[in-house]
Amino acid sequence: xxxxxxxxFSWRVLRGSRTRTLLILLAMGIGVAAVVAVSSxxxxxxxxxxxxxxxxxxxxVSVLPGRSETAGAMPGVLLGRTPRELTLDDxxxxxxxxxxxxxxxxxxxxxxxxxxxxxxxxxxLGSTAELMAIRRMEMTxxxxxxxxxxxHSQPVCVIGAKVAAELFGARPALGEWLRIGxxxxxxxxxxxxxxxSLGFNTDDIVIVPLAAAQALFNxxxxxxxxxxxxxxxxxxxxKADIETILRERHEGExxxxxxxxxxxxxxxxxILRALTLAVGGLAAISLAVxxxxxxxxxxxxxxxxxxxxxxxxxxxxxAAQIRxxxxxxxxxxxxxGAVLGLAAGKFAQxxxxxxxxxxPFTPPWWAVIxxxxxxxxxxxxxxxxxxxxxxxxxxxxxxxxx
Amino acid sequence: MIRLSGIERVYHVGTDEVHALRxxxxxxxxxxxxxxMGPSGSGKSTLLNIxxxxxxxxxGRYELDDRDVTGLEDDELARLRREKIGFVFQxxxxxxxxxxxxxxxxxxxxAGIEPxxxxxxxxxxxxxxxxxxxxxxxxAELSGGQCQRVAIARAMxxxxxxxxxxxxxxxxxxHTGQEVLAVLERVHTGGGTLAVVTHDPEIGERSGRRLRMxxxxxxxxxxx
Numbered sequence: 096x097x098x099x100x101x102x103x104f105s106w107r108v109l110r111g112s113r114t115r116t117l118l119i120l121l122a123m124g125i126g127v128a129a130v131v132a133v134s135s136x137x138x139x140x141x142x143x144x145x146x147x148x149x150x151x152x153x154x155x156v157s158v159l160p161g162r163s164e165t166a167g168a169m170p171g172v173l174l175g176r177t178p179r180e181l182t183l184d185d186x187x188x189x190x191x192x193x194x195x196x197x198x199x200x201x202x203x204x205x206x207x208x209x210x211x212x213x214x215x216x217x218x219x220l221g222s223t224a225e226l227m228a229i230r231r232m233e234m235t236x237x238x239x240x241x242x243x244x245x246x247h248s249q250p251v252c253v254i255g256a257k258v259a260a261e262l263f264g265a266r267p268a269l270g271e272w273l274r275i276g277x278x279x280x281x282x283x284x285x286x287x288x289x290x291x292s293l294g295f296n297t298d299d300i301v302i303v304p305l306a307a308a309q310a311l312f313n314x315x316x317x318x319x320x321x322x323x324x325x326x327x328x329x330x331x332x333x334k335a336d337i338e339t340i341l342r343e344r345h346e347g348e349x350x351x352x353x354x355x356x357x358x359x360x361x362x363x364x365x366i367l368r369a370l371t372l373a374v375g376g377l378a379a380i381s382l383a384v385x386x387x388x389x390x391x392x393x394x395x396x397x398x399x400x401x402x403x404x405x406x407x408x409x410x411x412x413x414a415a416q417i418r419x420x421x422x423x424x425x426x427x428x429x430x431x432g433a434v435l436g437l438a439a440g441k442f443a444q445x446x447x448x449x450x451x452x453x454x455p456f457t458p459p460w461w462a463v464i465x466x467x468x469x470x471x472x473x474x475x476x477x478x479x480x481x482x483x484x485x486x487x488x489x490x491x492x493x494x495x496x497x
Numbered sequence: 498m499i500r501l502s503g504i505e506r507v508y509h510v511g512t513d514e515v516h517a518l519r520x521x522x523x524x525x526x527x528x529x530x531x532x533x534m535g536p537s538g539s540g541k542s543t544l545l546n547i548x549x550x551x552x553x554x555x556x557g558r559y560e561l562d563d564r565d566v567t568g569l570e571d572d573e574l575a576r577l578r579r580e581k582i583g584f585v586f587q588x589x590x591x592x593x594x595x596x597x598x599x600x601x602x603x604x605x606x607x608a609g610i611e612p613x614x615x616x617x618x619x620x621x622x623x624x625x626x627x628x629x630x631x632x633x634x635x636x637a638e639l640s641g642g643q644c645q646r647v648a649i650a651r652a653m654x655x656x657x658x659x660x661x662x663x664x665x666x667x668x669x670x671x672h673t674g675q676e677v678l679a680v681l682e683r684v685h686t687g688g689g690t691l692a693v694v695t696h697d698p699e700i701g702e703r704s705g706r707r708l709r710m711x712x713x714x715x716x717x718x719x720x721x
Contacts (some may be wrong), residue, residue, distance in 0.1 A: 100606045111594030406590045409551055410604045410651075411579020413572045490551045494586065495542075 105423040123432020126382035130466040131440025131458045133378040137371025139456035148360045155356040158320040180316035192336035194329040199226040202308040203318040209274040210262040218300045221308020237284030248304035252280035256288040257298035386473030393481035405493025414486035421482035429474040433467035499525040504557035517543040519713040530685040531692045532701045535710035541694045550574045583652030587664035589644040591636040598632035604654045626650040642673035662693045
């Protein structure tokens with residue numbers, strides 16, 4: 096029998112019993128669609144996290160006060176003592192390292208911000224001019240904090256888009272005065288809207304010079320030091336330099352934690368990949384279930400088409416040809432289901448993407464390949480039994496009953 | 498052409514043994530027209546199935562065209578059925594989802610014959626059996642006589658030397674039955690071997706050789 100004829104024969108069988116065919120296609124399609132949709136959610140989450148880190152710059156190294164021996168524990172909490180503070184001098188001393196391009200000390204606090212009669216509580220960041228480059232910030236109006244000696248400060252500030260909108264509405268905010276606590280700052284710039292970026296919503300912050308923040312919050316202690324390595328390859332060198340320099344300054348004690356974003360990113364990447372694989376695998380179970388459905392339907396078909404199978408044998412069909420006819424039918428069903436499922440999965444991914452536009456939902460390449468392959472493999476595996484049963488039918492008995 | 502010797506066929510029904518054929522020895526020459534008659538359960542169909550290689554005897558020897566086919570593999574039997582034997586059944590056994598033309602084409606499809614050759618043969622068969630205007634109809638849209646003509650055309654598609662018909666008129670009215678029989682007999686006049694199992698004594702009269710079976714044995718064998 097020619098291959099084209101085998102396919103055509105099975106195609107006519109499928110067309111001949113439309114309801115049955117449609118139901119199997121539906122089951123197969125749902126299975127494939129589930130794998131594609133679910134894994135694209137997982138992959139979307141992974142890409143979201145990766146992009147978030149990417150927007151910070153993957154060459155970023157954070158220096159935190161206190162030493163954490165195990166990831167996840169708060170520095171100092173385990174030992175029950177307050178870590179030594181990180182100071183501006185600590186930060187400036189890091190400039191000795193050749194692996195470091197930029198660094199920005201950071202103080203974070205909550206401030207009561209007022210403009211005229213309006214007021215709101217918002218996050219106040221104290222830092223230096225370098226922060227803009229390190230955090231990849233952009234301005235819509237004005238400029239960022241002026242460069243200069245971080246120990247001295249001018250009474251200026253940069254505000255986020257949301258803060259500007261809420262305090263000034265449609266009025267121009269640039270050049271206006273803002274009161275934070277008991278201090279006054281002139282607004283010299285407004286940040287472009289960047290949205291959420293790892294916990295900080297840059298739309299909803301006010302950035303003031305470091306020295307001003309020190310005075311405002313009455314502290315010398317830095318929240319952290321953000322460091323940008325000269326290149327990806329120099330991240331390790333930068334980390335080593337930071338640890339050496341700060342240990343020297345802290346009487347030989349290693350009492351800071353240096354986190355490279357690169358390592359964090361790799362960890363997140365691994366975890367989310369595994370998660371995606373796991374949920375994709377769960378969805379694949381529904382494919383196995385539709386395989387059982389195929390087996391069921393095929394077994395019924397063997398009974399229903401007994402006379403036809405007997406006839407084919409009388410006409411000279413070999414056992415192999417009968418088996419092949421059933422397998423072809425199963426593969427056609429699986430292919431049809433896979434195409435339907437891929438389309439439906441893509442549509443579902445698009446639909447979820449419309450609801451959460453910030454997350455880049457996309458099915459991972461392995462899901463797009465594995466889902467149809469699983470569909471085909473399961474339908475072939477589950478057709479082995481019905482096909483063998485059909486091929487073994489005794490033609491005399493199959494033909495004797497009408 | 499066909500040489501059976503000492504053929505026994507035993508079925509097991511529950512714990513009982515049913516002797517469908519008891520020591521059948523028979524020779525059918527090329528081009529003969531044989532009718533096989535006898536009461537229900539006398540083993541007529543079993544004999545036909547064994548001749549048609551659909552069933553195997555428990556003991557005995559079967560030679561088809563001077564070749565011992567008793568112990569052949571299933572696939573080899575399938576190949577012989579395809580090339581040498583055409584079947585016509587009481588209930589037509591047409592595939593309901595296929596058109597008349599596609600049904601006739603089926604043996605050629607199974608044999609892997611290329612489409613151009615297939616359609617050439619199909620046109621000839623449709624013309625020969627007066628089915629040209631029915632080629633695109635499905636069996637459900639055909640009369641019983643037309644269905645059986647399609648079945649005969651299908652049996653002839655591979656140009657077999659032997660046609661086996663099991664009660665070919667059993668499901669047709671008398672008039673249609675005679676028409677169909679006339680079509681079937683053309684096989685014989687064309688030089689082929691024809692064996693027909695039937696209840697109808699009239700058909701028996703028309704054949705050149707009459708076998709009568711009782712209880713799995715041939716009790717009479719008469720020729721004109």
